[in-house]
Every structure is written in structure tokens, then in C-alpha cells.
Amino acid sequence: MYHRIVVGFDGSDSSRRALQEAVRLGKLCGADLLATLVEEHLPKYPSAMSETTEEREAIDAYFLTLRQEAEQLAREQQVTLNVSVVAGNAPKLLCDVAKETRADLLVIGASGRSGLWAGMLGSTADKVVDHAPCSVLVVRKWPP
Amino acid sequence: MPHNVWFIAAAWMAVALLASLISIRVGISVALIEIFLGVIAGNFLHFQTTEWINFLATFGAGLLTFLAGAEIDPGSLKTHWKPAIAIGIVSFLLPFLGAWAAAYWLFGWEGRAAEIAGVALSTTSVAVVYAVMVESGLNATEMGKLILAACFVTDFGTVLALGVLFATFNKYMLVFVAVMAVVLYFLPRFTRGIIERLGATRVSEPEVKFLFLVLFFLGGVATWVKSEAVLPAYLVGLVVAGVFLRDRVLVHRIRSIAFALLTPFYFIKAGMYVSLPAVVTGAAIIGGLLLVKLVAKGLGVWPTGLAFGFPKRLNAYTTLLMSTGLTFGTISALFGFENHIISQGQYTILVTVVILSAVVPTLIAQKFFEPTKDEAGFVAGRTTPTSAPLELAND
Numbered sequence: 001m002y003h004r005i006v007v008g009f010d011g012s013d014s015s016r017r018a019l020q021e022a023v024r025l026g027k028l029c030g031a032d033l034l035a036t037l038v039e040e041h042l043p044k045y046p047s048a049m050s051e052t053t054e055e056r057e058a059i060d061a062y063f064l065t066l067r068q069e070a071e072q073l074a075r076e077q078q079v080t081l082n083v084s085v086v087a088g089n090a091p092k093l094l095c096d097v098a099k100e101t102r103a104d105l106l107v108i109g110a111s112g113r114s115g116l117w118a119g120m121l122g123s124t125a126d127k128v129v130d131h132a133p134c135s136v137l138v139v140r141k142w143p144p
Numbered sequence: 145m146p147h148n149v150w151f152i153a154a155a156w157m158a159v160a161l162l163a164s165l166i167s168i169r170v171g172i173s174v175a176l177i178e179i180f181l182g183v184i185a186g187n188f189l190h191f192q193t194t195e196w197i198n199f200l201a202t203f204g205a206g207l208l209t210f211l212a213g214a215e216i217d218p219g220s221l222k223t224h225w226k227p228a229i230a231i232g233i234v235s236f237l238l239p240f241l242g243a244w245a246a247a248y249w250l251f252g253w254e255g256r257a258a259e260i261a262g263v264a265l266s267t268t269s270v271a272v273v274y275a276v277m278v279e280s281g282l283n284a285t286e287m288g289k290l291i292l293a294a295c296f297v298t299d300f301g302t303v304l305a306l307g308v309l310f311a312t313f314n315k316y317m318l319v320f321v322a323v324m325a326v327v328l329y330f331l332p333r334f335t336r337g338i339i340e341r342l343g344a345t346r347v348s349e350p351e352v353k354f355l356f357l358v359l360f361f362l363g364g365v366a367t368w369v370k371s372e373a374v375l376p377a378y379l380v381g382l383v384v385a386g387v388f389l390r391d392r393v394l395v396h397r398i399r400s401i402a403f404a405l406l407t408p409f410y411f412i413k414a415g416m417y418v419s420l421p422a423v424v425t426g427a428a429i430i431g432g433l434l435l436v437k438l439v440a441k442g443l444g445v446w447p448t449g450l451a452f453g454f455p456k457r458l459n460a461y462t463t464l465l466m467s468t469g470l471t472f473g474t475i476s477a478l479f480g481f482e483n484h485i486i487s488q489g490q491y492t493i494l495v496t497v498v499i500l501s502a503v504v505p506t507l508i509a510q511k512f513f514e515p516t517k518d519e520a521g522f523v524a525g526r527t528t529p530t531s532a533p534l535e536l537a538n539d
Contacts, residue, residue: 045503048403
């Protein structure tokens with residue numbers, strides 16, 4: 001039985017599966033659920049102020065949609081889901097949130113939006129599994 | 145096939161597309177990636193410019209300059225004019241004189257080439273500063289607005305120096321000044337009128353075409369008198385700033401046009417002229433000029449900030465942010481190279497220093513001097529720090 005579950009959600013298909021799995025598990029265990037949405041950093045060293053402003057607005061709009069999607073799923077499943085949006089390095093932040101909230105399960109997708117890059121540098125899932133303070137459930141996009 | 149305009153355009157746009165994809169992935173601005181890819185394209189793929197590429201690139205630089213002027217909030221400048229002007233002037237003047245003197249006396253550059261070095265390294269990148277402040281939330285405070293206003297003053301000095309130092313002074317210059325004065329006087333009300341009256345027919349983009357018309361015309365007059373087109377572009381941006389910032393759709397449209405079609409040509413071209421062997425052979429001068437820029441900015445901004453009562457940590461942060469440079473630095477260096485004032489080696493040195501000045505001070509500022517919310521809320525002239533929002537701080 002899990003008491004507190006943290007799930008990483010970035011809008012990728014894989015993380016969407018992770019969210020669904022976390023909600024299913026949360027409902028089954030009666031656990032507290034926290035969805036953590038990790039924002040990407042704004043582009044560094046831009047050439048125009050509006051580049052930053054418009055990127056900020058696009059990120060805000062995108063994460064508002066994700067938040068609404070996560071809350072809608074929780075409502076449909078009749079569970080309570082807290083959603084937080086944080087900015088920075090996804091593996092580090094997910095581990096930090098799990099540690100701070102004393103979660104006993106961290107649920108993530110097997111491959112997020114960084115699929116191609118992850119092949120070279122290691123995926124978010126690899127890093128979370130290595131550094132998480134609790135058990136980690138890595139949810140695959142398709143069943144193996 | 146090598147002279148087929150479509151294939152040439154496709155090759156350049158392929159580089160621009162690749163730059164966008166890399167930029168999205170690594171979180172670094174597309175401008176910087178375009179410069180890096182331009183270096184590869186120039187050094188290894190033997191990219192060449194054509195007349196139409198040069199025009200697109202020049203207009204891209206002009207639009208960036210216009211945006212730099214237009215994106216300034218005139219209200220902030222009005223509110224903080226004393227510290228902004230004082231910090232802005234020393235932030236321009238000391239690095240200009242320092243880099244000029246170092247290039248001339250220390251590195252043996254010719255007088256005109258040393259002047260280009262002074263202009264290129266005097267800049268502060270308002271866009272880089274803004275991006276750093278958005279990350280820390282400082283942009284929403286009065287302190288952030290003051291720093292942006294000071295950046296604007298510095299850039300004004302840079303643009304003015306570039307426009308004046310290298311212009312040919314004759315009777316045509318008087319015509320240029322007169323035309324500029326008339327256009328700039330009437331421009332805000334014309335622009336406002338076009339935006340307000342023709343807003344319903346936006347699909348035909350009259351406001352964008354109007355601004356392009358003005359920029360083309362004044363750019364033509366500026367180059368006719370052997371001056372640089374960035375000066376009128378910046379001044380046009382400045383006088384329409386209030387009108388421009390209220391119309392977010394217009395800002396978005398102009399930025400979209402610039403970033404999709406024009407600025408890629410400018411930044412790829414700026415990178416293309418960088419010679420990799422010259423980066424190696426000029427490493428010592430690159431280090432020296434970067435040091436000169438950072439020290440000169442420090443010597444100017446640090447004591448001025450203290451004189452206006454900035455807390456020490458925030459003052460260090462401000463000083464480092466004011467040391468950043470990017471767009472105007474590359475524009476100045478490219479102007480010098482294309483007008484045969486500096487060699488390709490000197491151009492390479494200046495562009496490398498400019499790029500390093502975007503990265504190094506930013507990293508130091510964010511790592512060691514990022515202000516707390518209380519510090520960020522400090523407003524020059526008050527005796528105690530405050531985290532008051534804009535509305536309160538303006539009281």
C-alpha cells in the first residue's frame with residue numbers, strides 16, 4: 001500500500017500513461033496524489049525581449065492546459081489530486097519533490113518529450129531511478 | 145545548381161531550421177545557435193552570401209534594433225531617469241573608451257578599427273538582461289525596470305556612436321538629420337492612427353507595412369549619407385515604443401516575421417565570417433578584451449550604483465548584468481567588417497568576445513549574486529529595501 005504518490009507529467013504520451021497509472025494506484029490505495037509539472041527553462045541569451053515574453057506566455061498556456069487535463073482526470077476518477085508546476089531540471093526536481101513530500105512512490109513515464117536526446121544523454125527516467133529517495137514506477141507507453 | 149536562388153535559400157533555411165530544433169532542445173536562444181551553425185557553415189560548408197541574403201540579413205538586424213528600442217517601457221525611463229541615465233552613460237562610456245584604448249594601445253589596432261572595438265564592446269544586451277531577470281522575477285520589480293531603463297540608455301549610446309562616428313559629415317548629413325527629425329516627430333501619432341483606425345482590417349497588415357515602409361525609407365536615407373541603418377531603426381523603435389507595446393498582436397507579428405525570415409540570415413551570416421583559426425590565434429586578445437569590457441563596466445556601474453544607494457549584492461548583480469552583450473555587439477562588428485574597417489581576424493575576435501560577454505557575466509550573476517525577493521524589491525532612492533510591487537513603488 002502506498003500513502004503518498006508523486007507523478008511527473010510533461011504532456012508526453014508516456015507521462016500521460018504515468019498519470020493515469022498514478023491516479024489508478026492512488027484510488028486503489030487511498031493515497032495522497034501530487035502531480036508535478038516540470039517546466040523547461042526559458043531560452044538563455046535571447047536577441048529580443050519579446051522572445052522571452054512570448055516564450056513565457058506559451059509555457060504558461062501549455063502548463064495551464066496540462067494542469068486542467070490532470071485535474072479533469074482526477075475528477076473523473078473521483079480522487080483528490082494536487083498539482084504543482086515547478087521550473088528547472090526535471091530529474092532533480094522530481095526527486096526533490098518526492099523527498100520534500102515524503103512520498104513513498106514516484107511514478108514517471110519511460111520516455112518523456114526528450115526521447116531522441118535521451119538516447120545520448122540518458123533519460124529523465126534513468127536519472128530518477130538512480131537518485132529517487134523512494135520506490136519508482138516507470139510506466140511504459142505501450143505494454144511490453 | 146550552386147547559383148539557383150531556391151537551392152541557396154533552402155540551404156540557409158535548413159541551417160535556420162536546425163538552429164531552431166537545437167535551440168528548443170538545449171534551451172539556448174536560436175540567435176546564438178544560428179551564430180554557431182553559421183561558424184560551421186562558413187568554415188566547413190563554404191557558405192557564401194549574395195546580394196539578397198545581405199539585404200535580408202541587414203533588415204533582420206534593423207528589425208532587432210527596432211525591437212530593442214520599441215520594447216522599452218517609456219514609463220520606467222521616466223520614473224527612474226536619474227539612476228538609469230547615470231548608470232547607462234557610464235556603462236556605455238567606460239567600456240567604449242576602455243576597449244578602444246586597449247585595442248589601439250595594447251593590441252595595435254588602427255584607429256578606426258579600435259573605434260569599432262569600442263562600440264562593439266560598449267553594449268549591454270537588454271534582451272539577455274531581461275531573460276535573466278524573468279527567471280528570478282526581478283523584471284516585475286522597480287529595480288528590474290530601472291536596470292532595463294539603464295540598458296536602454298547604454299544601447300542608445302552604442303547606436304549613436306555607430307551612427308555618428310562612421311558617418312560622412314557633409315550637406316547630405318543635414319538632410320538626413322532634417323528628414324529624421326520630421327519623421328520621428330510625426331511617427332507616433334501616425335502609427336497610433338493607423339493602429340486605431342485600421343485595426344479592423346488587420347488581415348492586410350497595414351500597421352506592419354507602415355513600420356516597414358518607415359524603416360526602409362530611413363535606412364535608405366542613412367546609408368545614402370554613409371551612416372548605419374541601425375540608428376534610425378533604434379530611434380523609430382524608441383518613438384513608437386509607447387504605442388507599440390500596447391498592441392501585443394503587432395509586437396508578435398513583427399517578431400514572427402523577423403525570427404522566421406530575417407534574423408536567421410543575419411545571425412548565420414554573422415557566424416559565417418568568424419574564422420576558427422583566428423579564434424585560436426587571437427585567444428589572448430579575446431581574453432584581454434573580455435577582461436577589459438568586464439572591468440570597465442565594473443568601474444563604471446559599480447560606484448554609480450553605490451552612489452544611488454544600491455545594496456552591495458544587488459549592485460554586483462546589476463554590474464554583471466550590465467556587462468552582457470549580444471545583438472548590438474555583433475551588429476557593430478559586422479558593420480566594421482563589411483565596411484572594411486576591421487579585418488576578418490579582428491571581426492572574429494570581437495564577435496567571440498561579444499558572445500562570451502553574453503554568457504560569462506550571466507553565469508556569475510546567477511550563480512553568486514542572484515537577489516532575494518527583498519533585495520529585488522529595492523528601489524533606488526529609498527532608504528530601506530522594499531518588495532513593493534510596481535503600483536506601490538510608483539507612489
